[in-house]
Amino acid sequence: MAERGEGGGPVLSRALPERRRWAGAEGAIHAALLLAAGVAVLATVAIASVLFGNSLSFFTAVSPWTFYSGSVWSPDIRGLFGVLPLLVGTLVIAGGAALLGIPLGLGAALYLREYAPAWVRSIVKPVLEILAGVPTIVFGFFALVFVTPALQDWFGASYFNGLSAILVIAFLIVPLVSSLSEDALAAVPSDLREGALALGATRFEASVRVVLPAALSGIGASCLLAFSRAVGETMVVVIAAGVHTDLHADVLRPMTTLAGFVARRATGDLPTGSTLYQSLFAVGLTLFLMTLALNLVSDRLRARFREEYA
DSSP: OOOBOTTSSBHHHHHHHHHHHHHHHHHHHHHHHHHHHHHHHHHHHHHHHHHHHHHHHHHHHSOHHHHHHOOOEETTTTOEEOOHHHHHHHHHHHHHHHHHHHHHHHHHHHIIIIIOOHHHHHHHHHHHHHHHTSOHHHHHHHIIIIIHHHHHHHHOOOSSOHHHHHHHHHHHHHHHHHHHHHHHHHTSOHHHHHHHHHTTOOHHHHIIIIIHHHTHHHHHHHHHHHHHHHHTOOHHIIIIIOSOOOOOOOTTSOOOOHHHHHHHHOSSOSOTTSHHHHHHHHHHHHHHHHHHHHHHHHHHHHHHSOOOOO
């Protein structure tokens, strides 16, 4: 028997119109979210198609073997398109920045989550998030007017050098690592910490041997994303590291990266359809594939080591 309201009419009859309105609203929200996801996918497909299409035209003039194994990049003067110097510069600068920035960011995350009192966390974490929002060109000028003169005085570095870019990019990725890693550490149940402490472990042992392994998937993903961020950094490299394309790994000398070369040459003065113009897309495709591989490894790592707690 249907339940009746105060006036004697069934309650269900009054609830149906409201339920239909909510169903219509949920349908509209679902369509909007689907549209947003579709736009993101279409944008990615469009970018990939442009890169692949123009790169294919480039590789009809320059063989992929010559492009990826050549040790001289001098397209303007000698017509040589060996991308190896740009790849080495990218790996040296991004790798050096990751070696410095990832441990600092992970240490900051561990301190904020496991050691810092609430009032310290309320101050430090917003500062790190603000630091993550500073435009990278500001970091580039900071490297040029502050870091580079110090490196010249201490190590005799060139005015443009890779070490300056490494130090500043490391400083730049610290907020990314610390924020994502701190979220991963926060997801670890407190029972694990309390159990380790109850068994006689120190706070450091509980943090390093229990909490960190439990949050390994999120921490590993944050480290790979930070390295991907360093690989794609542009303005700091252009301003601080210079534009030289010699094949070397001396961080005290000028060097450039894949992203730095594209940013320097994509100025609109290249003839459309020329080999040099199409080489920008080949370099961009190489950078795109590198970052795509890093993101896929990050997703694989997160899925492989994900811990689920009841």
